[in-house]
Amino acid sequence: MTVPPKTPRPVVEASPAADPDPPPTRSALAQRIRQQEILAALGVTALRGMPFDDLLDETARRTAEALEAEFCKVLEYLPTEKRLLVRAGVGWGPDVIGKATVGADLESPAGYALHTGKPVISNHLQDEQRFRTPDLLARAGVRRAMNVILQGEGAPFGVLEVDSRSDGEFGEHDIAFLQGAANILGMALERQRFERNLTAALERQSLLMKEVNHRIKNSLQLAVSMLQLQAGAAKEKGVKAQLGVAASRILTIARAHQQLYKNDHVETLDLSAYLGDVCRDLGGGATACTVDFDGVPGIAIATDRAIPIALAVTELVTNVAKYAYPEAADKRAWVRVARAGDGADAADRIVISVADDGAGLPRGFDIARSKGLGMRIVAAFASQIGAALAVHRRSPGTEFTLELPLNPPR
Numbered sequence: 001m002t003v004p005p006k007t008p009r010p011v012v013e014a015s016p017a018a019d020p021d022p023p024p025t026r027s028a029l030a031q032r033i034r035q036q037e038i039l040a041a042l043g044v045t046a047l048r049g050m051p052f053d054d055l056l057d058e059t060a061r062r063t064a065e066a067l068e069a070e071f072c073k074v075l076e077y078l079p080t081e082k083r084l085l086v087r088a089g090v091g092w093g094p095d096v097i098g099k100a101t102v103g104a105d106l107e108s109p110a111g112y113a114l115h116t117g118k119p120v121i122s123n124h125l126q127d128e129q130r131f132r133t134p135d136l137l138a139r140a141g142v143r144r145a146m147n148v149i150l151q152g153e154g155a156p157f158g159v160l161e162v163d164s165r166s167d168g169e170f171g172e173h174d175i176a177f178l179q180g181a182a183n184i185l186g187m188a189l190e191r192q193r194f195e196r197n198l199t200a201a202l203e204r205q206s207l208l209m210k211e212v213n214h215r216i217k218n219s220l221q222l223a224v225s226m227l228q229l230q231a232g233a234a235k236e237k238g239v240k241a242q243l244g245v246a247a248s249r250i251l252t253i254a255r256a257h258q259q260l261y262k263n264d265h266v267e268t269l270d271l272s273a274y275l276g277d278v279c280r281d282l283g284g285g286a287t288a289c290t291v292d293f294d295g296v297p298g299i300a301i302a303t304d305r306a307i308p309i310a311l312a313v314t315e316l317v318t319n320v321a322k323y324a325y326p327e328a329a330d331k332r333a334w335v336r337v338a339r340a341g342d343g344a345d346a347a348d349r350i351v352i353s354v355a356d357d358g359a360g361l362p363r364g365f366d367i368a369r370s371k372g373l374g375m376r377i378v379a380a381f382a383s384q385i386g387a388a389l390a391v392h393r394r395s396p397g398t399e400f401t402l403e404l405p406l407n408p409p410r
């Protein structure tokens with residue numbers, strides 16, 4: 001962040017009659033205290049992150065009040081036009097604010113403050129020798145003015161100017177106040193730039209993550225296609241089936257990355273949307289089995305928990321296709337995703353079930369002692385994600401359930 005400018009000695013026109021440092025009157029002291037209060041309030045407003053345009057209006061309003069002046073304006077430097085636009089202000093009408101410009105050359109007080117960084121006090125504009133009085137001020141009958149630079153993002157943003165029609169003089173305390181107000185605005189500008197950069201970096205990162213997930217999904221899809229080709233070319237039935245199952249497992253992981261690049265975040269995904277995709281693949285030719293899927297939408301689950309669930313479902317559906325209907329051509333699996341029960345923790349626990357109405361498990365079947373890779377994968381993933389794995393013998397058929405907390409216990 002750029003260091004706000006200290007107030008250099010102001011450029012003041014010679015005024016032989018003026019006492020350089022008269023003792024402050026009671027009302028002058030009261031005004032200085034008021035100025036301090038207003039600066040403090042402006043600082044708080046800027047820190048709260050008020051929208052920048054509102055902060056410009058607020059600064060102009062409070063500055064005019066603190067300096068007991070009728071006019072105040074924030075001038076924004078337009079480098080291509082080399083002019084200063086009245087961006088916000090008080091005392092000026094709608095024909096001026098957002099429309100009128102003043103010259104930004106060294107002959108104008110505002111231009112001088114902009115180019116030299118020095119505050120300018122002009123207490124007798126009608127007698128001013130150093131600067132040309134801008135038409136805007138002359139038309140409004142302004143007699144005295146002060147200008148300070150408004151630091152922006154690297155380059156100056158413009159100038160903060162206060163004008164008065166009344167007699168009297170702006171002094172060094174007034175210009176110090178004005179520079180203080182301009183510094184607060186400058187810091188708000190810097191802060192906005194940081195926030196913009198941060199938002200842009202986050203957006204870039206999110207785009208990058210999407211891109212990465214898209215590529216991972218495509219690469220995995222390529223591996224799936226190759227395994228499927230290899231399965232198609234295999235002569236032995238067992239090899240063909242094994243290659244087909246391997247392709248399904250990889251496709252299941254690919255679908256997670258597809259969900260992730262559709263999302264705005266990568267930490268979680270919608271479990272039912274993901275398992276819906278996986279079941280569509282499994283039913284769409286991978287297993288020669290119809291897969292009926294029904295899942296509660298809106299269950300956001302950590303990605304690294306969703307993938308093991310989906311891999312377990314893939315194994316269980318593959319088993320239904322392989323074993324539940326040895327004779328029948330019409331094979332069917334039901335996959336469900338639901339919140340667990342109606343208890344107090346129902347919102348935090350979920351149940352995934354894979355069921356069939358087929359032949360049922362072989363006598364003496366025991367998950368823990370099953371030699372097949374499928375059951376070992378399911379049991380290992382269940383323990384990894386803290387899920388209770390259960391088998392229910394139905395008549396007819398079988399149902400496997402995984403019940404787990406949505407978030408892992410700490």
Ligand SMILES: Nc1ncnc2c1ncn2[C@@H]1O[C@H](COP(=O)(O)OP(=O)(O)OP(=O)(O)O)[C@@H](O)[C@H]1O
Pocket residue numbers: 245315319320322323324356358359360361362365370371372373374375376398
């Ligand atoms: N839905 C089901 N209906 C009937 N039997 C089943 C069902 N699911 C599993 N089984 C039985 O459980 C056994 C173990 O399954 P598991 O998935 O562990 O091994 P696999 O399918 O034989 O081999 P792999 O998974 O390594 O290809 C199967 O051999 C089968 O007998």
Ligand SMILES: [Mg+2]
Pocket residue numbers: 315318319372373374375
């Ligand atoms: Mg199996």
